[in-house]
Amino acid sequence: MDRVKCTASPLPASKNTSSPKLYWAHQRGLDSEQYVLNYYHQKGYQILAQRLKTPFAEVDLLFRSPEGHILMVEVKTANLQTYQVHRISWKQKARLVRALQFLAAHFEALVEVHWAFVTKDGAVTIIEDISG
Secondary structure, X not given: OOOOOOOOOOOOXXXXXXXXXXXXXXXXXXXXXXXXXXXXHHOOOEEEEEEEEOOOOXXXXXXXXXXXXXXXXXXXXXXXXHHHHHHOOHHHHHHHHHHHHHHHHHHOOOEEEEEEEEOOOOOEEEEOOOOO
């Protein structure tokens, strides 16, 4: 299995614990990542890294697909499905595109990007096309 040697290091679980509200938001984000991790695991994807820091952006989840491609997944917690696309800024897209190029060169493989939106009930919606 390829190991990402760039700067992979998970964030400590104790981040943002000084404020109960910030801790709650951080924990909800971790829970959302777990829902998405389970979603892709059931589809046969292998997790390579979680909260991977590249020189350009932090990648929430990095998988190897059953076909051998690399998949970056950006996870967003969203209460309303109608506002999901507005949660993706052009700056964030640009950072993730640079991270995608970095990882494609590192793995010498095709890298795809998906956006995963998770409701408070754990429902996962995947958007595969992040253009526009």
